[in-house]
Amino acid sequence: xxxxxxxxxxxxxxxxxxxxxxxxxxxxxxxxxxxxxxxxxxxxxxxxxxxxxxxxxxxxxxxxxxxxxxxxxxxxxxxxxxxxxxxxxxxxxxxxxxxxxxxxxxxxxxxxxxxxxxxxxxxxxxxxxxxxxxxxxxxxxxxxxxxxxxxxxxxxxxxxxxxxxxxxxxxxxxxxxxxxxxxxxxxxxxxxxxxxxxxxxxxxxxxxxxxxxxxxxxxxxxxxxxxxxxxxxxxxxxxxxxxxxxxxxxxxxxxxxxxxxxxxxxxxxxxxxxxxxxxxxxxxxxxxxxxxxxxxxxxxxxxxxxxxxxxxxxxxxxxxxxxxxxxxxxxxxxxxxxxxxxx
Amino acid sequence: xxxxxxxxxxxxxxxxxxxxxxxxxxxxxxxxxxxxxxxxxxxxxxxxxxxxxxxxxxxxxxxxxxxxxxxxxxxxxxxxxxxxxxxxxxxxxxxxxxxxxxxxxxxxxxxxxxxxxxxxxxxxxxxxxxxxxxxxxxxxxxxxxxxxxxxxxxxxxxxxxxxxxxxxxxxxxxxxxxxxxxxxxxxxxxxxxxxxxxxxxxxxxxxxxxxxxxxxxxxxxxxxxxxxxxxxxxxxxxxxxxxxxx
Ligand SMILES: Nc1ncnc2c1ncn2[C@@H]1O[C@H](COP(=O)(O)OP(=O)(O)OP(=O)(O)O)[C@@H](O)[C@H]1O
Ligand SMILES: [Mg+2]
Numbered sequence: 001x002x003x004x005x006x007x008x009x010x011x012x013x014x015x016x017x018x019x020x021x022x023x024x025x026x027x028x029x030x031x032x033x034x035x036x037x038x039x040x041x042x043x044x045x046x047x048x049x050x051x052x053x054x055x056x057x058x059x060x061x062x063x064x065x066x067x068x069x070x071x072x073x074x075x076x077x078x079x080x081x082x083x084x085x086x087x088x089x090x091x092x093x094x095x096x097x098x099x100x101x102x103x104x105x106x107x108x109x110x111x112x113x114x115x116x117x118x119x120x121x122x123x124x125x126x127x128x129x130x131x132x133x134x135x136x137x138x139x140x141x142x143x144x145x146x147x148x149x150x151x152x153x154x155x156x157x158x159x160x161x162x163x164x165x166x167x168x169x170x171x172x173x174x175x176x177x178x179x180x181x182x183x184x185x186x187x188x189x190x191x192x193x194x195x196x197x198x199x200x201x202x203x204x205x206x207x208x209x210x211x212x213x214x215x216x217x218x219x220x221x222x223x224x225x226x227x228x229x230x231x232x233x234x235x236x237x238x239x240x241x242x243x244x245x246x247x248x249x250x251x252x253x254x255x256x257x258x259x260x261x262x263x264x265x266x267x268x269x270x271x272x273x274x275x276x277x278x279x280x281x282x283x284x285x286x287x288x289x290x291x292x293x294x295x296x297x298x299x300x301x302x303x304x305x306x307x308x309x310x311x312x313x314x315x316x317x318x319x320x321x322x323x324x325x326x327x328x329x330x331x332x333x334x335x336x337x338x339x340x341x342x343x
Numbered sequence: 344x345x346x347x348x349x350x351x352x353x354x355x356x357x358x359x360x361x362x363x364x365x366x367x368x369x370x371x372x373x374x375x376x377x378x379x380x381x382x383x384x385x386x387x388x389x390x391x392x393x394x395x396x397x398x399x400x401x402x403x404x405x406x407x408x409x410x411x412x413x414x415x416x417x418x419x420x421x422x423x424x425x426x427x428x429x430x431x432x433x434x435x436x437x438x439x440x441x442x443x444x445x446x447x448x449x450x451x452x453x454x455x456x457x458x459x460x461x462x463x464x465x466x467x468x469x470x471x472x473x474x475x476x477x478x479x480x481x482x483x484x485x486x487x488x489x490x491x492x493x494x495x496x497x498x499x500x501x502x503x504x505x506x507x508x509x510x511x512x513x514x515x516x517x518x519x520x521x522x523x524x525x526x527x528x529x530x531x532x533x534x535x536x537x538x539x540x541x542x543x544x545x546x547x548x549x550x551x552x553x554x555x556x557x558x559x560x561x562x563x564x565x566x567x568x569x570x571x572x573x574x575x576x577x578x579x580x581x582x583x584x585x586x587x588x589x
Contacts, residue, residue, distance in 0.1 A: 188441075194434055198434065198476075199425070199430070199431060205423040205491070206442050206446075206491075207413070207418065207494070262433070
């Protein structure tokens with residue numbers, strides 16, 4: 001894809017993938033509490049799968065969603081019920097659950113044909129509330145507000161039992177998800193999504209059935225979220241409605257925005273950044289700052305994320321990924337007043 | 344070729360077209376004039392099925408199209424260049440043209456048509472890997488027109504192609520339209536640029552608040568002092584109208 005991020009150089013991708021697989025070993029040799037870090041990285045990996053799908057929907061097709069935490073929840077609960085109560089193998093759930101969540105995406109896609117922008121955001125958010133209510137209502141299956149224990153994942157006879165093993169499973173799937181998303185973006189389908197985002201009228205006038213493709217975008221995005229939901233349920237071993245708060249949907253949008261909308265890799269970077277911020281950086285300051293500012297821990301986090309998002313929208317609309325691309329050109333052109341190219 | 348009879352289109356409860364009837368004959372260049380909000384764009388959108396008419400009929404080459412989906416109407420051979428040169432800003436020039444050929448199945452054909460477009464507008468070839476949104480207004484308009492031409496439409500609908508362009512570029516665009524017309528494309532042109540538009544048009548319609556108010560050839564319409572009054576507003580604007588018409 002040429003265009004907004006046209007200075008991409010993808011030679012470093014294989015190196016990055018190797019780094020992903022090496023980092024647990026590095027962490028283990030570096031610190032005793034590596035298990036805690038792995039747990040956080042696992043969370044980031046699961047969220048990445050979801051945000052990459054969210055980027056396809058919001059970044060590439062231009063359809064706002066504040067319902068992705070609900071898609072994640074549907075994925076997690078569906079898989080828990082399919083595997084633990086209906087006795088389906090985990091591998092099968094990995095295929096069926098995303099399809100089911102994708103179909104839920106289609107359901108939400110219907111109103112999206114008529115509404116736009118912020119209103120679509122609110123509608124999808126309303127969907128989040130409904131899903132939460134439904135989870136509590138169907139307590140025979142979901143455990144209601146008490147939550148639900150979920151079995152461990154088993155892949156081809158191996159039980160994925162701890163965070164170490166979870167890491168390799170999650171990141172293998174995350175890498176696959178990213179590759180698939182990049183493929184979609186670079187295909188004709190990806191260009192159609194972008195065409196709809198840039199001008200619905202012109203897309204229609206070119207003979208593109210925008211209703212069909214908007215629905216398809218919701219379906220695909222739902223599938224990514226559903227896939228993330230399966231991994232979430234079977235690596236966390238316990239799910240409850242608290243894990244899928246409405247605020248999480250907002251954080252997903254922040255992750256995509258901070259990383260750089262419409263670039264896939266941006267969503268990956270943004271997710272890593274926000275999850276690390278939330279779990280490693282913010283806790284360092286929480287105690288002192290809550291003392292002086294009389295903020296609850298959760299409020300403080302929301303405040304920081306809001307601030308980060310605002311700063312990015314104003315100063316760096318292309319996100320972390322765009323920043324990295326700019327830095328690369330900067331060094332390449334170094335002595336020759338590279339600043340000019342950025343304005 | 345195209346025949347609209349008594350078409351009424353609504354946006355929700357707002358009635359935008361109050362029974363519009365008009366006809367475009369094969370090989371003609373027909374122009375629709377009218378002030379802002381008169382409903383010019385709505386006529387074009389109704390023809391291509393971007394909005395659906397409540398009443399009335401539209402026939403294209405004898406086939407009734409007013410209940411068809413946009414996709415199918417475009418397949419019949421109607422091209423639409425929307426207002427404000429709505430190009431796909433973040434796609435490259437090449438990708439924009441590819442999207443224009445979305446309905447073409449064969450890749451070779453898309454390539455062939457693209458080469459034709461580049462032949463028509465060499466500037467597009469120079470910019471082919473550039474993001475379309477970063478081009479100048481004139482270049483974007485050329486791209487928007489080329490994109491619609493990818494499907495070789497029998498009838499081309501042009502919505503205010505001169506909008507926001509400098510006088511020199513306006514002349515360029517009108518020269519291009521004239522060329523297209525000469526090459527055999529039937530054209531329905533929406534314009535606010537009365538003089539330019541009527542000069543190249545075979546026939547003109549004047550629209551006021553959703554109704555056809557006047558119609559005729561260039562000479563007939565120019566004679567009608569009413570056109571200018573109605574079109575440019577009455578009384579105090581009249582003097583400006585004189586300035587505009589030279
Ligand atoms: N999407 C829409 N929703 C609601 N009303 C609309 C919509 N589009 C147009 N209208 C209304 O319909 C009427 C006709 O609009 P239209 O865009 O066809 O005018 P126009 O003649 O093309 O004007 P302009 O010269 O400004 O392009 C206007 O009163 C406008 O406010
Ligand atoms: Mg208009």
